[in-house]
Amino acid sequence: MEFIQFDHVSKSYEKQLVLDELDLYIKENTFVTLLGPSGCGKTTTLRLLGGFEKPDSGKIYLNGNDITALPANLRPINTVFQKYALFPHMTIEENIAFGLNIQKKSKEYINDKIKYALKLVNLDGFEKRSIDSLSGGQQQRIAIARAIVNEPKVLLLDEPLGALDLKLRQNMQYELMKIKQELGITFLYVTHDQEEALTMSDTIVVMNQGYIQQIGTPEDIYNEPENAFVADFIGESNIIEGIMIKDELVSFLGVQVPCVDKGFGTMKPVDVVIRPEDVELLAPGKGFMDGVITDCLFKGVHYELDVQCGGYEWLVHTTKYFEIGQHVSLNVIPFNIQIMNKPESEDEEVMKEDD
Amino acid sequence: MINRLRTSFLATPYAVWILICTILPLFYILGYAITTPEGSFTLSNLTAIADPVHLSSLWLSIKVAFVTTIICLVLAYPVALILHNLKISNKGFVVFLFILPMWMNFMLRILAWQIILSNNGILNSILSAIGLPTVHILYTKAAVTLGMVYDFLPYMILPIYNALSKINDSVIEAAADLGANWWTTFTKITIPLSRDGILSGIIMVFVPALSSFVVSNLLGGGKVLLIGNVIEQEFTLARNWNLGSGLSIILMIFVLVSMSIMNRLDDSENGGMLV
Numbered sequence: 001m002e003f004i005q006f007d008h009v010s011k012s013y014e015k016q017l018v019l020d021e022l023d024l025y026i027k028e029n030t031f032v033t034l035l036g037p038s039g040c041g042k043t044t045t046l047r048l049l050g051g052f053e054k055p056d057s058g059k060i061y062l063n064g065n066d067i068t069a070l071p072a073n074l075r076p077i078n079t080v081f082q083k084y085a086l087f088p089h090m091t092i093e094e095n096i097a098f099g100l101n102i103q104k105k106s107k108e109y110i111n112d113k114i115k116y117a118l119k120l121v122n123l124d125g126f127e128k129r130s131i132d133s134l135s136g137g138q139q140q141r142i143a144i145a146r147a148i149v150n151e152p153k154v155l156l157l158d159e160p161l162g163a164l165d166l167k168l169r170q171n172m173q174y175e176l177m178k179i180k181q182e183l184g185i186t187f188l189y190v191t192h193d194q195e196e197a198l199t200m201s202d203t204i205v206v207m208n209q210g211y212i213q214q215i216g217t218p219e220d221i222y223n224e225p226e227n228a229f230v231a232d233f234i235g236e237s238n239i240i241e242g243i244m245i246k247d248e249l250v251s252f253l254g255v256q257v258p259c260v261d262k263g264f265g266t267m268k269p270v271d272v273v274i275r276p277e278d279v280e281l282l283a284p285g286k287g288f289m290d291g292v293i294t295d296c297l298f299k300g301v302h303y304e305l306d307v308q309c310g311g312y313e314w315l316v317h318t319t320k321y322f323e324i325g326q327h328v329s330l331n332v333i334p335f336n337i338q339i340m341n342k343p344e345s346e347d348e349e350v351m352k353e354d355d
Numbered sequence: 356m357i358n359r360l361r362t363s364f365l366a367t368p369y370a371v372w373i374l375i376c377t378i379l380p381l382f383y384i385l386g387y388a389i390t391t392p393e394g395s396f397t398l399s400n401l402t403a404i405a406d407p408v409h410l411s412s413l414w415l416s417i418k419v420a421f422v423t424t425i426i427c428l429v430l431a432y433p434v435a436l437i438l439h440n441l442k443i444s445n446k447g448f449v450v451f452l453f454i455l456p457m458w459m460n461f462m463l464r465i466l467a468w469q470i471i472l473s474n475n476g477i478l479n480s481i482l483s484a485i486g487l488p489t490v491h492i493l494y495t496k497a498a499v500t501l502g503m504v505y506d507f508l509p510y511m512i513l514p515i516y517n518a519l520s521k522i523n524d525s526v527i528e529a530a531a532d533l534g535a536n537w538w539t540t541f542t543k544i545t546i547p548l549s550r551d552g553i554l555s556g557i558i559m560v561f562v563p564a565l566s567s568f569v570v571s572n573l574l575g576g577g578k579v580l581l582i583g584n585v586i587e588q589e590f591t592l593a594r595n596w597n598l599g600s601g602l603s604i605i606l607m608i609f610v611l612v613s614m615s616i617m618n619r620l621d622d623s624e625n626g627g628m629l630v
Contacts, residue, residue, distance in 0.1 A: 052528050052531075052532075071531070072528070073534045073535055073536055074534075077532075081528070082525070083525055085523060085526045086529075087530075088526075088548070089547045089550075098533050098535070098543075099533035099534050147532075147533075150534070
């Protein structure tokens with residue numbers, strides 16, 4: 001049995017089904033991110049593990065023990081809340097010591113722990129300060145410190161960086177990874193920010209409408225999305241309807257292009273996913289299909305181009321500048337063409353994870 | 356500049372109102388308090404509080420107001436907590452039910468208690484019907500306190516309920532997350548964070564209870580003489596407005612002192628009083 005296990009867990013709020021028979025396994029000492037749009041069930045999954053919600057059906061196991069009915073205060077799990085949830089009437093020191101006082105630890109132990117935790121989150125010497133005197137980023141660090149001094153087996157993080165500005169968010173991402181390495185415990189992180197998920201996680205669980213869409217490493221999720229939802233949600237992509245003529249040959253927008261995918265059968269309708277940075281722009285006639293540049297935006301690292309080509313508006317990222325109206329040819333190497341099964345009906349757009 | 360002129364212009368009706376109905380009467384009271392009926396200056400109306408009769412009334416008022424406040428607090432906190440934790444969509448309606456008595460005429464509510472508590476009243480009928488001895492509670496301190504608790508309870512429930520509503524749910528969840536059981540969360544988080552509501556509730560019950568005279572008139576039947584009754588009698592029966600005003604000033608000082616103590620507690624948010 002895995003370290004954390006959700007076994008057929010369902011949960012609904014006022015007849016609205018949020019999680020449907022969720023099965024999820026999490027290995028010890030990994031950084032797992034639940035990623036998905038709002039309402040996908042990621043926060044509910046986290047709250048079920050924290051003990052703030054009870055599932056309607058199904059079981060949750062931690063380290064082989066059934067914790068489904070265990071109240072939050074008895075679980076060896078701590079949480080960093082989205083809005084920090086610090087105790088406003090206590091000093092920083094009192095906030096961090098709260099859990100340790102409940103465990104009746106000695107005064108020296110508590111003081112050592114406070115010092116250690118504040119050092120870990122780069123706020124040495126803040127013991128006596130009040131919560132009001134801190135910025136949002138500092139408050140979030142205190143929330144992390146308050147959680148980790150209890151040496152939880154699992155740390156839950158519910159969109160902890162959501163309220164911070166971009167620069168601070170990036171710094172905190174690196175710090176969280178550092179803290180994770182130092183502590184060597186399991187992190188379960190909830191976010192709707194794909195960049196955050198790709199940067200920090202060992203494993204990403206992409207969720208939508210209460211179902212798991214795909215589980216994998218950040219590279220897997222990005223490079224080999226299993227369905228159109230994942231491809232669309234993670235990064236930007238060109239998703240084009242096509243037909244798999246035979247193994248390693250796909251047809252879309254009226255051209256036949258070699259690819260590396262096999263086993264889809266012959267003459268099978270598929271979705272073709274091509275990342276904008278994987279499209280090469282060549283002189284007209286040199287690629288598999290010619291088109292014209294309709295838009296060119298400078299984005300800092302790259303230019304973002306719209307290319308009208310074969311009746312489809314392609315999104316292309318390049319480091320070279322192109323004039324609007326310029327004629328170009330598109331080329332994609334076979335390895336960068338990702339083929340996905342087409343959902344057979346509208347309902348299957350939300351693919352159910354059954355394993 | 357024009358804006359400021361306009362806003363101060365808009366404030367004129369209120370300023371006139373306060374001047375005529377609050378400040379002017381206050382000066383009149385003060386004027387009466389420091390003069391004899393003949394019009395010469397005296398402090399005897401103020402020092403009259405030292406008279407044993409007046410002193411015992413004041414002491415009784417403080418005791419009744421204190422007990423009333425404590426009972427209201429003990430009753431109101433669980434009610435506010437239950438209201439706050441109600442998991443229904445129509446919470447506002449339930450809160451409204453608790454405030455509803457405030458909309459009925461004050462005298463009517465107290466008169467109702469007079470009928471309930473009287474020797475042949477509803478309370479004693481019920482007691483004798485189930486074979487218990489009857490009680491003579493009307494015209495006692497207990498009846499006065501009961502009436503006050505009944506009257507002032509909503510003023511304690513509302514501020515506490517409001518304070519509880521302002522506590523972020525995730526703070527309560529954080530306490531549980533850090534291992535606190537229900538009781539620890541309640542004493543270490545909920546009560547300290549609702550302190551402002553408790554203090555306002557205390558002021559809103561203690562102050563009117565201290566100066567009330569209607570409840571003690573109707574439910575005390577002249578046997579329970581609070582300082583409010585003494586003042587009222589000086590104005591109406593004895594027609595000694597000077598002594599009545601003097602005692603009013605003393606009572607007002609007590610009210611102001613108790614309010615400033617409460618405000619002091621309220622301000623000590625940063626450090627100081629940690630429950």
